[in-house]
Amino acid sequence: MVDLLFFGLFATVAVLCAINVVVQKHPISSALSLVGVMASLAVLYLLLGGEFIAMAQIIVYAGAVMVLFIFVIMLLNAGIEVRRGRSWMATIFGAPALLGLLGVLACLLVRWFPDSPVIKFGDFTGGTAKEVGMALFTDYLLPFEVTSVLILIAILGAVVLARKELD
């Protein structure tokens, strides 16, 4: 019962923050709402038993990535976004289309996975740092290394783009 309460609370916070990211006019407000989404996601991971992932989520996303976002926004001194008028198509069909899409998704989920078990918080115990590390370096070693190389390429690309031209 407490589980459901906490899940409901933090899922609602996550969704509200996510909506707020789009609705807010100022980039800093949007970025901070995104921090809210990350933090609520971390709490959901924690409730599911993935304590290492939860902490990694906060350290990496909320503590490093979003700080860089805010740093850039502050450095460029981005002002309030000017809202342009929406097209008549978006005004009329926007909300019904979104509802329809969500309905179709829910319908398909129920159709495809009719008897999937309900997850209870606390059932999963493989979320410690040791288990995550073992999984990463045995079963998922190849995807892990490939991802590392991918990130390395991205870093190299950033260095090449940011390097001063030598003449």
Next chain:
Amino acid sequence: MEFLIATSIKLGLIAFVLLTALAYIQWVERKVIAHVQVRMGPSRVGPHGLLQPLADVIKLITKEGVLPPHVNKVFYLAAPILAVFMALITISVIPFGTSITVMGHTTMMELADVNVGILVILAVSSMGVYGIALAGWSSNNKYSLLGGLRSSAQMISYELPMSLAIAAPLLSAGSLSLRSITNSQAGFSLGVIPHWAIFAFPAPQIFSFIIFMIAAFAETNRIPFDLPEAENELVAGFHVEYSSMSFAAFFMAEYANMVTVCCVATLLFLGGWHPLWPSAYGSDFLAPLIFAGSGAICIYHGINYVRPFDRITLPVFGVIFLGLAGIFLIPQLVPILMPLFWFLAKMSFLLFVFIWIRATLPRFRYDQLMSFAWKFLFPVALVNLLVTGFLVALVS
């Protein structure tokens, strides 16, 4: 129910001790810096200025809180709360000593033994930068903005060597829980050398410790890395526009962060509450000896007084110190008090180092700060982690 009661009592106790200590660290800092500079320091309010923190708190509370018209109100008001909240919350996962048994109930000397404790501290302290960055930005003042920008860049840069320095002792401890990391440092090799991480076989973590402390100075915005509030170029940096309690909140957050990093350094590198030498050689008598010595010195100087009021105040302190020495001699209390004493002694020494360095070193230049982090500290931390990993793998 028992858990709830025990936790509430511990919560109240820790909150009270921490908040009082935060006020008095500032008194100690002013006194130490004054004595380094051959001054007296605060000496008017109460005996030896001991009531100065109380006076400061009353002054800060009763001052008018000015809300400048040009600020972004929501973020301006939220920033100090965020900063102080993130700074104070980390103390909840720090263990101060072994277990304590009161009337048949045994409880650990900490609020929560999280088994990813060190990650919780890293996560929460990395969120702390939002307080400073938002304060700098929302004040709508160019000095504040520069301070906020500097602080976020500096904290991101120094978080890397700090995390790498923390990872090295974790390799030999094999755990992320602060209590088991500390317990892995119990015992003595050759009978006398403690198993603290900085002396540990096969990979002494002395370099990790130094890297961690350097990064900690930058993370807490202390001299020589206090660029976000460099007075001579930025007036006061990110908190130019703040006054009254919101200014005090930033002040408190800085000192709370200092306490936290000193606790973490003690637990990770200096063996937490484990003594420097075995109790078989009398390490349990160090505390009574120190207190009795302080008491004797106080009474001696009270009798041969220089200033008239010393005749009253110093003997009072002397009696208090002698009483403390007596408490440490009660055999039933020794297993509870001695770990606490060792932990607090190591932590206070590190805090003293923070103050000592503030009184000694000048401030870095901003480009020096950045190139020091990226071109020296980060590679050294990386090599240190590699060597540690290699040595640990070789032995196990």
